[in-house]
Amino acid sequence: MGTATLEVPVTQKTATSARRIKVEIRRQASPDAKATTETFEIPYRPNMNITSLLGEIALNPVDVSGRETTPVTYDSNCLEEICGSCAMLIDGKAMMACSALVDRLLGDKPDKTITLAPLSKFPVVRDLAVDRSVLFENLKAVKAWVPIDGSYDLGAGPRQQPQIQEQRYPLSNCISCTICMEVCPQFNDATGFVGAATIAQAKLFNMDPAGSVLKEERLRALAGDGGIQECGFAQNCVQACPKQLPLTEAISDMGRDVFVQQVKDFFTR
Ligand code: SF4
Numbered sequence: 001m002g003t004a005t006l007e008v009p010v011t012q013k014t015a016t017s018a019r020r021i022k023v024e025i026r027r028q029a030s031p032d033a034k035a036t037t038e039t040f041e042i043p044y045r046p047n048m049n050i051t052s053l054l055g056e057i058a059l060n061p062v063d064v065s066g067r068e069t070t071p072v073t074y075d076s077n078c079l080e081e082i083c084g085s086c087a088m089l090i091d092g093k094a095m096m097a098c099s100a101l102v103d104r105l106l107g108d109k110p111d112k113t114i115t116l117a118p119l120s121k122f123p124v125v126r127d128l129a130v131d132r133s134v135l136f137e138n139l140k141a142v143k144a145w146v147p148i149d150g151s152y153d154l155g156a157g158p159r160q161q162p163q164i165q166e167q168r169y170p171l172s173n174c175i176s177c178t179i180c181m182e183v184c185p186q187f188n189d190a191t192g193f194v195g196a197a198t199i200a201q202a203k204l205f206n207m208d209p210a211g212s213v214l215k216e217e218r219l220r221a222l223a224g225d226g227g228i229q230e231c232g233f234a235q236n237c238v239q240a241c242p243k244q245l246p247l248t249e250a251i252s253d254m255g256r257d258v259f260v261q262q263v264k265d266f267f268t269r
């Protein structure tokens with residue numbers, strides 16, 4: 001994942017156009033700094049996305065009042081909705097900057113001001129870049145991986161039924177963007193809820209013939225504090241996920257498996 005901090009002379013300009021795009025951006029110089037807002041006007045080009053708009057600002061970081069400022073910091077890498085790094089609030093909605101098209105955001109209101117802000121549930125690193133390490137800590141807590149001991153040749157993996165592959169494939173499309181956590185009312189400090197992505201990945205690896213060796217540990221982890229019982233079935237996650245993961249189905253399936261595991265553990269104590 002890269003963090004953009006491109007510095008170029010303020011006199012440098014790339015595109016010229018009579019039409020301008022207005023964009024208001026929440027700025028924050030450091031994790032503890034006070035947040036401010038800056039407004040920019042960018043020459044319009046057809047088919048721009050939010051990432052290219054931020055690139056234009058980096059080439060000429062001067063706000064609408066003519067005041068010289070700094071390029072906006074944001075995370076970005078693949079530019080094709082694969083790496084999951086560029087999630088931010090665009091017009092108040094959690095979206096990926098690289099797939100958010102300016103023409104679509106403006107619609108039939110070309111004079112509208114587009115607003116950009118960092119995701120609200122994660123600590124700000126700088127400007128639009130946030131620290132989403134909580135997702136990776138949650139994935140570690142449920143051991144969301146296939147355990148492989150050593151780097152030697154293990155031979156062919158176990159066979160998988162096509163029906164299982166078909167169920168697993170959509171879950172494997174998660175890009176760790178954290179949008180499902182941002183939009184979930186239960187994802188907050190009070191509940192410590194792990195969020196839909198972690199539960200979906202636990203299901204993905206529980207269904208893997210090799211990964212299922214850790215199935216019981218994953219289910220016990222999801223039965224603990226911040227686990228699956230914190231889900232309030234708001235279903236915001238499944239609507240907001242940019243990769244259309246079947247998140248509510250995964251949560252239901254894992255809820256059933258966690259319950260069965262708890263009953264088993266109760267009788268074998
Ligand atoms: S489940 Fe969807 S919204 Fe959540 S992190 Fe994965 S891709 Fe993003």
Ligand code: FES
Nearest residue numbers: 077079081084098
């Ligand atoms: S830059 Fe990779 S998902 Fe947007």
